Amino acid sequence: MAAHKGQHIIPACYLRGFIAAEAPIEHRGSKNYELGVYVNNKIVSQKWKMRGVNHEVFKKSWFYNISEPGNELHVEKSLSGIEGRYANSLKEIKKYSFLSEELKRDISCFVATMLIRTESFQANFQGAINTVVGWHKELSSDIVHHNEYAYGHENISRKLVVENTAQGILSKIGLSILVNRTSMPFITCDTPVLRRDTHSDEIAYLAGQGAHCKTEFTPNQIFPFFYMPLSAEMAVVSCGLIDHVPDENQYIECLDVDAIFKLNIMLASQSQKYIVSDRSTPFGNIEKNVSKRLQDSKPQQGVYANLYTCKNRYYFKVKDMTEIVDGIRLKISDLKTYRGIISDHDLSSIDIYVDGKPRRGMRQIELGNVNEDILEMEFVSKIKLGII
Incomplete structure (x- = not known):
């Protein structure tokens, strides 16, 4: 069991998409220095530090273990297969390969998994289940029946990672790869999937303007929008307001730095603990302003x-x-x-x-x-x- 103590919340295969191009200045003379990713806190108020993809900051002890004797590592082993397919898919995407149905299925599976394997989702979802179990205990007069009920609801949030029911949503909508052609890189964080409702008058501000944006919908119609960065230059986008069908829309180039900045800010704002980048200055000379914005971030007043x-x-x-x-x-x-x-x-x-x-x-x-x-x-x- 000790060998599986430190389990990745954010998997190494995903973090490798954000490996820095060179070591920090103080380590550039070292031949054995292993390149990693740059990490900062969720409000970007500290100095960016390089961390290897297997650093403890990305792990939590026995995070996916379930209380079933002989089957404790079921979730961990299932994730290993999903991560392996994602690593191969990312290699193909970086080569601008045709997005086959199999490749899109593997990417959809990984994005859906990343949506629900985060520490915040696991805690909130299982917490809600535990509350219901507590109500059942208060109302139940049969302790044996309650114990069976409680056992059946243990570790549901972890098992949900394997069942991966969210994958079907992305598969039905379709997906494209957003290619960042600006000077600002995509960043990521410990909650790397952005999911929000959007409208036809907003989509160009999220995915850049172009023929890929559908125009036949009125602003009153609501569409789910999914976004997850894969590297500093590429991200998955999925939305009914994006025309994912034509082959020319498989890779969508974005030249709008304001759209990239908005995506970065929205992702950073939902971070729980840390933000990840492939460089030590992802926001350039506006980083102090970004930090202040994140620190002052609060619900709209009034x-x-x-x-x-x-x-x-x-x-x-x-x-x-x-x-x-x-x-x-x-x-x-x-x-x-x-x-x-x-x-x-x-x-x-x-x-x-x-x-x-x-x-x-x-x-x-x-x-x-x-x-x-x-x-x-x-x-x-x-x-x-x-x-x-």
């Missing part, structure tokens, strides 16, 4: 609304909110947004956020009373219940 109509989406700041019968009354400050909503009669839903947290949501809505003089409007439910 009250904001996200409104969907039949064709559009409006995200705006709310000056004042009042609960009314079967709805809410909002006062805003932007005349253009106000007039856009008023003219966009077919409303769908609205969500209210206070200091970044969801506070109120309504579906099947319509406009109530409006007052342009003070930019005030009411959103009421089509189903009248007569309650506040």
Whole structure:
């Protein structure tokens, strides 16, 4: 068992995609110095340090072991096979090889695995399961039945890594390789898969502008967006707003440094402990500003609304909110947004956020009373219940 004590949370095969081109200045005279990756804390407030891909910072003791006698290393051994296929796939991608269905399947499998094998996902998911098990214990009068129930729910989060149900999502959407042609490299971190909802008016800011961006969708439609950097120059992107089908879209070149910067910032912002780069100055002369931005990162303060109509989406700041019968009354400050909503009669839903947290949501809505003089409007439910 001791031989499997230090298990990689972020696998060495993945980190090798970010190996530095040369050693730090103080070690460049050493013939035996082993190149590694540069590591910093999640707010980039320290000096970048080179660490080998097998350094302890990337490991945790017995992280994947399960409590099944004789089968403790089942997850660890299964991951070994997934990682081996990924290493071979990355070699082909770096050669700009044709993305065969088998290669895309192996990449999808690895991305899905990286999404759920992180320390944060494992802790949060298993913590939720353990809470449910605790409720079962409180409600169960049969201790034998409860023990069987509890045993069946042990290590579910770790077993989920092997089952890899998330792979099907990427396989269905399709994927492309985003090729970074800017002076800023892709960075990565201990939670290397970015997953967020996006809209047609945002995709060019995430994957660069070009023919690969679909234009037939309206801004009110929501699409899942997946992104995972593979190296400083290449990343996987998967989204229904990207045309993954044509052969010429297998490798998408991005010349927009703002898009690369945005992807880097979003990934760094979700980091739990550390950020990884292939160089000691990935952000160049703006690194101090990046560090300050990450340190000051917090949910958007104030009250904001996200409104969907039949064709559009409006995200705006709310000056004042009042609960009314079967709805809410909002006062805003932007005349253009106000007039856009008023003219966009077919409303769908609205969500209210206070200091970044969801506070109120309504579906099947319509406009109530409006007052342009003070930019005030009411959103009421089509189903009248007569309650506040």
